[in-house]
Amino acid sequence: xxxxxxxxxxxxxxxxxxxxxxxxxxxxxxxxxxxxxxxxxxxxxxxxxxxxxxxxxxxxxxxxxxxxxxxxxxxxxxxxxxxxxxxxxxxxxxxxxxxxxxxxxxxxxxxxxxxxxxxxxxxxxxxxxxxxxxxxxxxxxxxxxxxxxxxxxxxxxxxxxxxxxxxxxxxxxxxxxxxxxxxxxxxxxxxxxxxxxxxxxxxxxxxxxxxxxxxxxxxxxxxxxxxxxxxxxxxxxxxxxxxxxxxxxxxxxxxxxxxxxxxxxxxxxxxxxxxxxxxxxxxxxxxxxxxxxxxxxxxxxxxxxxxxxxxxxxxxxxxxxxxxxxxxxxxxxxxxxxxxxxxxxxxxxxxxxxxxxxxxxx
Amino acid sequence: xxxxxxxxxxxxxxxxxxxxxxxxxxxxxxxxxxxxxxxxxxxxxxxxxxxxxxxxxxxxxxxxxxxxxxxxxxxxxxxxxxxxxxxxxxxxxxxxxxxxxxxxxxxxxxxxxxxxxxxxxxxxxxxxxxxxxxxxxxxxxxxxxxxxxxxxxxxxxxxxxxxxxxxxxxxxxxxxxxxxxxxxxxxxxxxxxxxxxxxxxxxxxxxxxxxxxxxxxxxxxxxxxxxxxxxxxxxxxxxxxxxxxxxxxxxxxxxxxxxxxxxxxxxxxxxxxxxxxxxxxxxxxxxxxxxxxxxxxxxxxxxxxxxxxxxxxxxxxxxxxxxxxxxxxxxxxxxxxxxxxxxxxxxxxxxxxxxxxxxxxx
Numbered sequence: 001x002x003x004x005x006x007x008x009x010x011x012x013x014x015x016x017x018x019x020x021x022x023x024x025x026x027x028x029x030x031x032x033x034x035x036x037x038x039x040x041x042x043x044x045x046x047x048x049x050x051x052x053x054x055x056x057x058x059x060x061x062x063x064x065x066x067x068x069x070x071x072x073x074x075x076x077x078x079x080x081x082x083x084x085x086x087x088x089x090x091x092x093x094x095x096x097x098x099x100x101x102x103x104x105x106x107x108x109x110x111x112x113x114x115x116x117x118x119x120x121x122x123x124x125x126x127x128x129x130x131x132x133x134x135x136x137x138x139x140x141x142x143x144x145x146x147x148x149x150x151x152x153x154x155x156x157x158x159x160x161x162x163x164x165x166x167x168x169x170x171x172x173x174x175x176x177x178x179x180x181x182x183x184x185x186x187x188x189x190x191x192x193x194x195x196x197x198x199x200x201x202x203x204x205x206x207x208x209x210x211x212x213x214x215x216x217x218x219x220x221x222x223x224x225x226x227x228x229x230x231x232x233x234x235x236x237x238x239x240x241x242x243x244x245x246x247x248x249x250x251x252x253x254x255x256x257x258x259x260x261x262x263x264x265x266x267x268x269x270x271x272x273x274x275x276x277x278x279x280x281x282x283x284x285x286x287x288x289x290x291x292x293x294x295x296x297x298x299x300x301x302x303x304x305x306x307x308x309x310x311x312x313x314x315x316x317x318x319x320x321x322x323x324x325x326x327x328x329x330x331x332x333x334x335x336x337x338x339x340x341x342x343x344x345x346x347x348x349x350x351x352x353x354x355x356x357x358x359x360x361x362x
Numbered sequence: 363x364x365x366x367x368x369x370x371x372x373x374x375x376x377x378x379x380x381x382x383x384x385x386x387x388x389x390x391x392x393x394x395x396x397x398x399x400x401x402x403x404x405x406x407x408x409x410x411x412x413x414x415x416x417x418x419x420x421x422x423x424x425x426x427x428x429x430x431x432x433x434x435x436x437x438x439x440x441x442x443x444x445x446x447x448x449x450x451x452x453x454x455x456x457x458x459x460x461x462x463x464x465x466x467x468x469x470x471x472x473x474x475x476x477x478x479x480x481x482x483x484x485x486x487x488x489x490x491x492x493x494x495x496x497x498x499x500x501x502x503x504x505x506x507x508x509x510x511x512x513x514x515x516x517x518x519x520x521x522x523x524x525x526x527x528x529x530x531x532x533x534x535x536x537x538x539x540x541x542x543x544x545x546x547x548x549x550x551x552x553x554x555x556x557x558x559x560x561x562x563x564x565x566x567x568x569x570x571x572x573x574x575x576x577x578x579x580x581x582x583x584x585x586x587x588x589x590x591x592x593x594x595x596x597x598x599x600x601x602x603x604x605x606x607x608x609x610x611x612x613x614x615x616x617x618x619x620x621x622x623x624x625x626x627x628x629x630x631x632x633x634x635x636x637x638x639x640x641x642x643x644x645x646x647x648x649x650x651x652x653x654x655x656x657x658x659x660x661x662x663x664x665x666x667x668x669x670x671x672x673x674x675x676x677x678x679x680x681x682x683x684x685x686x687x688x689x690x691x692x693x694x695x696x697x698x699x700x701x702x703x704x705x706x707x708x709x710x711x712x713x714x715x716x717x718x719x720x721x722x723x724x
Contacts, residue, residue, distance in 0.1 A: 121571055121573055133722065133723065135661065135721060135722065135723040136723070138661070138723055139698075141570060141571055143571070170567075170570070170571075172567065176567070176568070177571075179568065180564075180565075180567065180568035180569075180571050181571060183560060183561065183564055183568055184561075184568060184569065184571050184572040184573070184575075184576045185571075185573065185575060185576065187557065187560065188557055188575055188576040188579040188580070189575065189635075190612075190615060190634070191553055191554075191556075191557045191579060192553075192575075192579050192638065193634055193635050193637070193638030193639075194553075194608055194611045194612055194615070194634060194637075194638065195549065195550055195553045195608065195638075195641075196637075196638035196639075196640075196641035196642040197611060197634065197637035197638045197640070197641045198545060198549065198604055198607060198608060198641060199545065199546075199641035199642065199644055199645065200637060200640045200641040200644060202542075202545055202644070203542075205532075205534065205538070205542065206538070206541065206542035206545055206546060207542075207546065207644055207645055207646060208503060208532070208646060209483055209503055209505070209532075209539075209542050209543060209546050209547075210546040210645050210646065211483055211546070211547065213546075213547060213550055213551065213554075213581075213582040214546045214547065214550040214645070215645060216578040216579070216581045216582065217550040217553060217554050217578070217579055217581075217582065218550070218638070218641065218642045218645070219575075219578050219579075219642070220575040220578065220579065221635075221638035221639065221641065221642040222638075222639060222642050222643070223635065223638075223639075224635075225631075225632040225633075225635040225636045225639065226632065228631070228632075228635045229628050229631045229632045229635070232619065232631055233619075233622040233627075233628060233631065236619040236620070236622050239619060240616060240619050240620060242560055243612065243615075243616055243619070244616070245560060246556055246557065246560055246612075247609065247612055247613070247616070249556045249559060250552075250556055250605065250608075250609055250612070251609070253552060253556070253605075254602060254605055254606070254609070257594065257595075257598040257601060257602050257605075258598070258602060260595040260598050265595075266591050266595060269587075269590070269591045269594055269595065270587040270588065270590075270591045271587075272552070272555055272556060272559065273551075273555050273583075273585065273586075273587040273590045273591070274587045275555070275556075275558075275559035275562060276554065276555030276556065276557075276558035276559045276580070276583035276584075276585075277555075277558075277583065277584060277585075277587065278558075278559070278562045279557075279558035279559045279560060279561035279562040279580065279583065280558040280561065280580045280581070280583040280584050281584070282561055282562060282564070282569055283561065283569055283572050283576070283577060283580070284569060284570060284572065299497065299500070305677045307673055307683060307686065308670060308673035308674045308676075308677055311669055311670035311673055312670045312674070314670075315667045315670055321669060321688070323688055323697075324669065324686065324687070324688040325686070325687045325688065326683070326685055326686040326687065335685075336501075359497060360495065360497065361495065361497040361498070361500055
């Protein structure tokens with residue numbers, strides 16, 4: 001409980017007690033804010049309340065802020081209902097597409113000055129209230145699609161919610177947001193799913209040669225079809241624009257691969273790969289792409305405490321760990337710890353760890 | 363030095379002192395085997411020898427086994443030269459495509475019974491002798507493309523090399539190998555590069571919304587164009603077969619996205635995503651796909667020793683860490699440690715860590 005630090009005066013009404021709604025509720029309750037929960041499913045509502053995400057809304061208190069966290073295809077209808085039922089409240093939603101629900105709302109002719117759409121870039125592999133976490137949004141970007149008709153006070157209230165939940169508000173128009181997520185989320189989902197689909201009919205022997213590359217490319221292909229039909233359907237024009245350009249490049253590459261020895265074919269292949277180099281280099285630095293660090297791989301015996309011993313020894317060597325990733329080779333009696341360190345301590349770290357008997361792998 | 367455990371009697375000649383050749387040399391030297399190095403570049407040769415990968419071949423000793431580790435487009439010529447120059451030696455190569463060099467060799471009319479092609483599924487982001495490691499191949503699959511004309515003794519010699527280097531020999535015909543790597547390595551490379559290329563012209567604001575999904579999908583897009591032109595060119599027919607099926611699926615999806623509300627469109631989208639679910643589920647269990655474990659995310663302050671303290675406390679709680687991945691949120695004063703544990707200890711781990719004051723994130 002930390003009421004003094006809260007930017008919001010309660011109560012906040014949360015409509016939809018799934019992963020996002022219940023996480024909003026838990027995060028606000030942790031700051032002592034009164035949370036009024038509503039959900040079409042009585043079972044979801046009870047479960048979210050049991051987890052501490054708020055109390056079922058009995059209509060006894062009037063909310064200043066309403067968070068709509070329902071499936072994408074219900075957003076505009078629920079937002080319209082909430083605006084009508086609570087004529088003094090600011091209403092936001094957390095759907096991952098912003099243009100389509102706004103257009104649907106505009107068709108109703110309602111006054112939308114109290115509606116400010118938003119989208120937290122946060123999620124988990126599992127859904128539902130039981131997967132909710134008070135800390136789900138900490139350190140994440142949260143887009144706020146404010147429009148000229150919104151009073152600044154309404155935008156400020158939504159941004160206060162975001163700051164209270166530990167996220168970073170980023171103001172971005174609905175169309176810009178939708179183009180951005182089409183590029184950094186929706187198109188990669190499709191590219192990954194279609195690649196993974198190719199694996200379905202292969203042999204176990206072929207799949208036994210799979211390394212980290214194909215695993216990384218296809219990791220998000222495990223996503224839920226029902227949710228993605230709604231997301232992709234709601235943002236189709238922006239996604240199609242990216243995928244058409246992608247298909248043009250793919251056709252270009254297929255033509256080159258069909259006759260590798262033709263004039264220009266090898267250059268065409270090299271240009272597609274080099275184009276990928278440029279694109280991946282533009283992603284803000286994080287694991288795997290982070291050029292600020294240099295990595296080494298240490299073999300760690302598969303026994304409790306071995307990784308802790310390695311990290312303790314790195315501390316003794318005064319080496320700060322910038323990043324770490326542990327993997328078990330299938331069937332191997334050890335794991336591989338990939339450690340990122342500053343380039344200037346890399347050589348010393350390699351030497352010191354080797355001197356201490358650690359085995360480094362490639 | 364561990365000469366007694368070696369399966370090979372030296373000397374072994376290694377032609378090509380880049381990453382793979384020098385790593386073979388280092389691994390064999392670590393077992394006390396005499397390694398004779400050759401490279402078209404005197405600078406590479408000296409560097410590899412300085413790193414301890416072997417001694418420059420002065421022609422004074424006749425090798426029983428020759429490892430050809432030259433760029434893909436040179437493999438067949440160098441293998442043919444080595445077979446002619448060393449009429450008693452078994453020759454293998456380590457190129458990532460096996461059919462094309464074999465076909466080129468067969469065109470020469472040479473007796474190829476002493477040639478056994480192979481391919482270690484191992485590599486690093488950097489190349490060259492300075493990136494070489496004695497442990498590069500430990501725990502990795504290493505395909506051996508034996509043919510009926512090979513005497514078993516020749517195949518055994520190549521497999522002895524592989525076992526000495528700590529890898530696992532997997533016998534697979536050249537065509538099967540090439541179809542497998544087209545699927546699990548070459549097609550994913552193209553899919554990743556083409557997706558990454560789409561990011562090149564985007565805005566910083568859009569890329570600022572990038573999460574782990576697009577990072578994973580595009581990680582291998584950082585690969586070197588020159589090398590990949592050779593690999594893709596040498597395996598083009600197998601790759602084209604996969605990419606044509608991929609493009610058919612993409613066209614199918616584009617048609618559905620062009621008119622989302624048409625009959626069958628949503629079902630078509632769901633089927634593509636569901637097909638990806640099936641494919642990714644067939645990859646042998648490893649990070650991210652491993653259903654044997656359940657993960658939790660712990661916030662770790664960005665100070666030296668904090669991660670070591672977490673791991674030490676997990677040891678005190680008698681929780682065995684099955685997998686670990688650490689990430690720093692950009693601009694955040696903490697990292698997120700994603701920890702995989704057995705499902706039966708998950709709830710206890712969450713409770714105990716929370717009791718000890720660790721903050722868990724979503």
